[in-house]
Amino acid sequence: MANIQQVARAAGVSTATVSRYFAGLSVRSHDAIAHAVALLDYTPSPVARSLKSGRNHAIGVIVPDITNPFFAALVKGIESEARGSGFELILGNSDEDAAIESSLVAAISQRVDGMIIAPVVEDDAAVAGFIAGGSPAVFVDRDIVAGVVGETAARQTVDRVLVDNAAGAALAVEHLAGLGHRAIAVISGPLDSTPGRARHAGFLDEMARLGLPMSADLVRISDFREEGGYTSMAELVDLPERPTAVFVANNLMAIGALRLLNDRQIPVPGSVSVIGFDDLSFAPLLNPPLSVIRRPDVLQGATAARLLLRRLLAKPGEEIPPERLSLPVELVIRGSTSRPNPEGTR
């Protein structure tokens, strides 16, 4: 690849003039430079530009699992928003592992101008360091909790794009209770994650508000993975008093739960109603079609990207107060939830 010196020589000007040409300033030798550029197929080196300017024109995106359709949709939303602005995406997949997440953040923090992070846990020193270093970040599905490393810095320059997890969980409980269910179980995600905790709390609060009984047996804390949903559901159906309905706190665990019910040939919703959190494009085609709490996934990514780009494109000195957005969720009723079967639970 040609460099600016070769172009300058070919056009008979200095490198400064070529640089100005690319900055859009008016230049006497405009045509000669254009000709030399075309001839040599020259593009300014982004690396050299980065070094000089301190800006990378790249944003880091860290997700726990790109094969989870929700995160894929999130990345798609981010991508479409970033592309137009000339920012590249550097992607990291943390595999739901906090240590990997940490090392990913450390590895890319000098190559990006900002990050969008859907964190595994809420306390990550590498993320805190990135933010403390003055770089902007946007948290997806992670609120800022007190007493955590880097909390102070985060309150100032970190935007958050959340969904109303608690309301979603409440919506699910309300729906099931409205159908007549009383013995409602929950398969929750890790409680040290924002969505895990918020959905769990939303579930319990709504159960209490409706005066529904809640036994410890009916509460399973799992891991947001398909296998976790599978084994948790196995534990629930083996209970002496099997629940008539289950709220599963994310999409992968819901798939795992359905798979267990399928394997055991337990009719859904005949014997157990199931409702998940996070929609799936193929949810209507499942057997039975899965009722879910849906959130705007692509939009959540696009919003995160927009908040980040707003900071990155701000004029120096411009103060931008951190945003905390909460996107609405909705109940999508399909075939996996129905009235409880009066003939008993088996």
Added chain:
Amino acid sequence: MANIQQVARAAGVSTATVSRYFAGLSVRSHDAIAHAVALLDYTPSPVARSLKSGRNHAIGVIVPDITNPFFAALVKGIESEARGSGFELILGNSDEDAAIESSLVAAISQRVDGMIIAPVVEDDAAVAGFIAGGSPAVFVDRDIVAGVVGETAARQTVDRVLVDNAAGAALAVEHLAGLGHRAIAVISGPLDSTPGRARHAGFLDEMARLGLPMSADLVRISDFREEGGYTSMAELVDLPERPTAVFVANNLMAIGALRLLNDRQIPVPGSVSVIGFDDLSFAPLLNPPLSVIRRPDVLQGATAARLLLRRLLAKPGEEIPPERLSLPVELVIRGSTSRPNPEGTR
């Protein structure tokens, strides 16, 4: 972030010595430097290193649609392979659009050392330029065809990781024919893509080999998207002589096709058998469970990454002959395929 000068000053040595310290050479002031580095929290700037060395320690990954579970799995495979080697991933989503793909390649080609591309079409000048510039690339699902821009350069330095598309299509036909189907339709992808063409040809060849009748009505050329599968299936079921089985050449179109059948309440496989290409984690849970031709998706990504890294890590001057790997596919029989219903097609 501190720079090498500050570290050098703090340790009382020159920048060259600090640089050598990081290169692992033996240095008298080892401890003083280590101390200064820890104190200042210094990490060498990857941008400055890139500029000096000409290597970016990044690989570009371009996929048509990250929300397609196959590509998500592919990226996961690439990611896990790249992480260990200290290479970052720069991701681009082309949205199945050749022009976007082109501009993505152009935008990142100076920021990466190599690319893994799952191309939309087979002829892309930007990709050809990247390769002609001496950078290695790996094609996923795209063979090198004669007469295309950059063909010559590509033959020398481009590895390919394919799957045996034709064999997969033949396997599907064989399965359906074995069940007794004769009127078998196909919903193919774009014929200017390698998998589109190879699966299409594999289908037609096997139909001919088995002596099964083939009418133009039964051949639909679509676009590998869910909506395309939906509309193509609508055309097929409206045919006066409705086929008893359909081979759908990718996963998203298969979902679309199932959705149409679902919407029209056409029993599967009672009225029409359906078999897809590319498995889905939730395929067993669909209604009915979808029979598919399966390929090793994560492995395909990991393999592509390994081939690319092998070139990137090679000693200068080392000649590496280009590989063309074809991974095996397998038939997964589930509930969406059965014997044709003798009572007719409706």
Added chain:
DNA sequence: GCGCGGACTGTAATCGATAACAGTGAGGTT
């Protein structure tokens, strides 16, 4: 004591671009 080799070190050029600064020359004004 002198010279030599080996181990380490500092100086300075370099990668490719940008931008502050100091010209340069054409055109207009007095």
Added chain:
DNA sequence: AACCTCACTGTTATCGATTACAGTCCGCGC
């Protein structure tokens, strides 16, 4: 004619690291 202004241009330092080259210093052998 002298001078000023304006629009553009070239020279050069700079971003942060690496590395060729040219030392420096120490211990050892003669």
